[in-house]
Amino acid sequence: MMNTMEKRPVYLRVRDELADKIVSGIWQANEKLPAERQLSEQFSITRVTARQALVQLEAEGLIFRSNRRGWFVTPQRINYDPSRDIGFVSYVEEQGFSARTETLSKTLVEVPDWVADAGGIARGTPVYEILRRRYINERPCLIEKIYLNPKNCPGLLQHSLNQSLWHLLRTEYQLDPAERDLEIYPQTLDAPVAEALGVNTGSTGLYIRRVCRDQNGEFLEIDEEFWLHNAMKVVVQVSSKSL
Amino acid sequence: MMNTMEKRPVYLRVRDELADKIVSGIWQANEKLPAERQLSEQFSITRVTARQALVQLEAEGLIFRSNRRGWFVTPQRINYDPSRDIGFVSYVEEQGFSARTETLSKTLVEVPDWVADAGGIARGTPVYEILRRRYINERPCLIEKIYLNPKNCPGLLQHSLNQSLWHLLRTEYQLDPAERDLEIYPQTLDAPVAEALGVNTGSTGLYIRRVCRDQNGEFLEIDEEFWLHNAMKVVVQVSSKSL
DNA sequence: TCGCCAATCTGGTATATACCAGATTGTAAA
DNA sequence: TTTACAATCTGGTATATACCAGATTGGCGA
Structure with a gap:
């Protein structure tokens, strides 16, 4: 479980961390994100929750998915x-x-x-x-x-x-x-x-x-x-x- | 569990049934859908799966949600x-x-x-x-x-x-x-x-x-x-x- | 009759788990 | 070296369950 001091839901805090790596350029356009199972381990959350964060980022346009290959950083519009x-x-x-x-x-x-x-x-x-x-x-x-x-x-x-x-x-x-x-x-x-x-x-x-x-x-x-x-x-x- | 003869995922078949009621006009604009727990019982699925169908319909613009009040039929654009x-x-x-x-x-x-x-x-x-x-x-x-x-x-x-x-x-x-x-x-x-x-x-x-x-x-x-x-x-x- | 509060209804978030199917990869056979 | 296939990796779908918090409602008391 992540730091639990804040009220912001866990999946949104995970979203924030991932979003950070993208906007800061640590993860470049088209780069593959860690696998869902990997993320859930890293953040000590279930895969379901990790997915929630990913789906959120997808809706925001920051990442996209490629069928059963993984999640990738969306390039610039x-x-x-x-x-x-x-x-x-x-x-x-x-x-x-x-x-x-x-x-x-x-x-x-x-x-x-x-x-x-x-x-x-x-x-x-x-x-x-x-x-x-x-x-x-x-x-x-x-x-x-x-x-x-x-x-x-x-x-x-x-x-x-x-x-x-x-x-x-x-x-x-x-x-x-x-x-x-x-x-x-x-x-x-x-x-x-x-x-x-x-x-x-x-x-x-x-x-x-x-x-x-x-x-x-x-x-x-x-x-x-x-x-x-x-x-x-x-x-x-x-x-x-x-x- | 719904009829399991088809390959189409359950949540999409639920989506189809709900979408039907909307496009056919059985459910009118702004009408409230049954509660998630009710739907999951009706279709003999878990609430998680019911939600998946609802989120799908939301993405398609057919329904929208109002915070903790329920899901409603989207009126015409x-x-x-x-x-x-x-x-x-x-x-x-x-x-x-x-x-x-x-x-x-x-x-x-x-x-x-x-x-x-x-x-x-x-x-x-x-x-x-x-x-x-x-x-x-x-x-x-x-x-x-x-x-x-x-x-x-x-x-x-x-x-x-x-x-x-x-x-x-x-x-x-x-x-x-x-x-x-x-x-x-x-x-x-x-x-x-x-x-x-x-x-x-x-x-x-x-x-x-x-x-x-x-x-x-x-x-x-x-x-x-x-x-x-x-x-x-x-x-x-x-x-x-x-x- | 009106206003307030408690019970209830509803979605929001989260855990734990399981099995499936497409994509990729590594290795062994041709 | 190239091909073929099996093992593996990855997301896709689904069950079962739990607790929280905002919204609504119904009833009681003033």
Whole structure:
């Protein structure tokens, strides 16, 4: 049992000690923490209590878990501006991280109803669906689901999609969005997404939906992103559009 | 013990049953769930396991807890656009909810360093600091910390601040922001904020920082918001500002 | 009728223990 | 040297139990 003079619950005092080692830099980004059984011995607590402290730190974003491998120190958040279409990779590299995109699938599918409604096209229309996974410093950080109207970019799927999509859309198809609707909120990751990111189903994430439209209000691209909640900060700059 | 034929862990199957009652509407918004001991008896599991299911549902945003009172069904998320300065109350009421703002404190303080740096004023300058709590359907949903430069709005603290702040700034002081920088990310709520919202310290929240500037890039208002993570959706519309 | 306090209800924290399953590793066989 | 597999390490899930402290409630007394 730890020093018992204070009122603060044991698991929070353990949390504090661990948090200290992280913020002070004794434990570096991506470094593995001692095993749960080891921690419980060190602090003379049960594994259950140790876990409570770890789950707390996870919720705070200070550590993350990798299925049955252990707990690791969360690296610094990157900044991310979903309203800008500069390439993800160069955007991340500007911040001193490495980045990589992987295309998981690219198919022609019947448009999901909500995409049809949000995008102003008829239900049942065929659209391109692209699924990508993006890495920051070789850590998978988000899954991205993209919908495009083939009318605007015929033959798109023939291209390699591991590069900046908007660069391609601009240079090959002369597409340029005039307006974007963003929707952002915390949400748990469902099974397929969690699996693709190598985390536990039900762990919390950040959901971003982006609808890009052209000058006529017609939809160019619809984009759903499922982020690890601790991987980034949304940073948006909005110039005035008085009410 | 529940039906043991499936591989899905017990606590997730309990989760599913409870989630069902919520999404199907059998349990309505703000309705209290059965007590943990009651649930563990109903499902023939221990209280620890029942708790695991509840914590899971909490992470998903389907239920929330009120300290030692019980678990309740989370009401629907409201939409929230931090880039618009229309009154919070009318904005929420448009969506069919009731809203209310409470001023917790209004003082003249020495500017925090990060505010000085972000706002482009000298460190140590005195600024107004306003602390407000906002309710949706009588549920406290966010704590707001506002910084203003007294130079721009002398005597502001004499006014009632339970109304739309920007309405006041516009009509009384002719202030109008030209640009806003937003920063949004999930973060756990620290002790004072969690307490003010009546939730447990360490529960997850959504953090929003807004820096409003005038035409000259000078800061008009800086605003930090700490939201319950399940109370809202950020919805922003951005018109084009090509890269 | 109103206010206060005790009993009770509810979640919060903690111990001790057990077995399972995926990930990693070390060693022996090919 | 490389491959394959068994031992081991690590987190994941689950039981049983206990005591604490804040919140609610019900009843008694003024």
